[in-house]
Amino acid sequence: MNQGDRPLLIDVTRLIGRARKKRMPTGVDRVCLAYIAFFHHRAQALMQHGAIAVALSPTASSALFAWLLAWRDGQPHPALGTTMAWLARLPLRAVPMGSWVLNMGHSGLDRRGYGAWMARKRIRLLVMAHDLIPLTHPQFCRPGEDGRHAARVRVxxxxxxxxxxxxQHTARVLRHYAQQWGVTLPPISVIPLGANHFHHAPLPAIHDPLPASYFLMVGTIEPRKNHQFALDLWREWKSRRTDVPLLVVIGQVGWMCGDIQEQFRADATLKDSVRVLHHCGNDCLRAYLQGARALLFPSHEEGYGLPLVEALAVGIPVIASPLPVFREIAGDVPDYIETSDASAWLAALSDYSRPDSSMRQGQLERLRHFSPPTWEQHFEQFTEFMNRL
Incomplete structure (x- = not known):
């Protein structure tokens, strides 16, 4: 990669904050970590604190990157606190003039003065457009998130x-807002995200035995992911038959999900039919993913859909809402059903639950021709894009 004499820095502010809080990596975090894994031998770490942005030395950056990559499985490295204390004692450096800065997690982009700091330092900023959901669907986000995200997008x-x-879906929405605000869109490259290589390692043992038959949902528990729709389906399904397969929900507790959490905890109808895992690392996820009858993805809106790609990559069918971005990245492979048609969803679930399911077999046949995007392809295209800037 030709970056000239410009230093390359990766903003790790978001990852540090989440790792120290012992959170699991989200989809955005996993993208940030993929960039660290690719660039860590040639990049330095940048951290923001308030209105200050500082760089770490190559040695300190290498140590920090190693600990962050150890957190990739969702379990904070036991020495992370010690490492942070050690890093805090090191002399911090000013961000060099004219640096490339990779800010893939949007850290600080909504902070007043971020644009002026970049201009003063002649920073060459490269960012990832994950989605514009706080602007297009603010009803699914925290109060005030639309304003904060608008500030990020403007920067x-x-x-x-x-x-x-x-x-392409995210790029189209970004172009729409650039036109609406009368701003010239910077150079943009659409590069699909890679799927984890779950299929390259043997199936791991997990603490709880896998059920004989189950469906899977993966993603932060929040209104946009539409867990309520899945729970309503399971209640209706249980009212019709007694041998309903398990629904396994893997995801951290997000926002505006108190009602869902209460149903998980106290609804007797769901007690024996729903298993919730808030802390599930890569091995746990891979084990559940590879044994599922199907991944369910009834989201109201998505910017991409990593779980969908990763399920298809290991040969697991997907039943999803017909979002444009899902069709873009997965074509006609999944079974798409409108969430307004609960009867069609129940019919599909019933079919998929049978050992001789015709719908599942049909998707498995389509899956034979699916080629998932890889991180190797992603960074090959990213490098070509960066070299053109």
Whole structure:
């Protein structure tokens, strides 16, 4: 990669904050970690604290990157606190003039003065456009998130040297807001995100035995993911028959999900039919993914859909809402059903639960022709894009 004499820095502010809180990596975190894994031998770490942005030395950056990559499985490294204390004692450096800065987690982009800091330092900012859901679907986000995200997007449009979009769908929405605000869109490259290589390792043992038959949902528990729809389906299904397969829900507790959490905890109808795992690392996820009858993805909106790609990559069928981005990244492979048609979803679930399911077999046949995107392909395209800037 030709970056000239410019230093390359990766903003790790988001990852540090989440790792120290012992959170599991989200989809955005996993993208950030993929960039660290690819660039860690040639990049330095950048951290923001308030209005200050500082760089770590190559040695300190290498140590920090190693600990963050150890957190990739969702279990904070036991020495992370010690490492942070050690890093805090090191002399921090000013961010060099003219640096490339990769800010793939949007850290600080909504902070006043971020654009002025970049101009003063002649920063070449490269960002990832994950989605614009807080602007297009604010009803599914925390109060005030639309304003904060609008501020981030305005900084991206006005100051970024280049933008990587995870999908054509996200790029189209970004172009719409650039036109609406009268801002020229920076150079943009649509590069799909890679799937984890779950199929390259033997199936791991997990603490709880896998059920004989189950469906799977993966993602942060929040209204946009539509867990309520799945729970309503399971209640209706249980009212019709007694041998309903298990629904396994893998995801951290997000926002605006108190009602869902209460149903998980106290609804007797769901007690024997739903298993919830809030802390599930890569091995746990891979084990559940590879044994599922199907991954269920009834989301209201998505910017991409890593779980969908990763399920298809290991040969597990997907039943999903017909979102444009799902069709973009998976074509006609999944079975798409409108969430307004609960009867059609129940019919599909009933079919998929049978050992001789015709719908499942049909998707498995379509899956034979599916080629999932890889991180190797992603970074090959990213490198070519960066070299053109």
């Amino acid at each position: 991206i449009l006005r100051h970024a040297a280049g933008v990587v979009s995870n999908s």
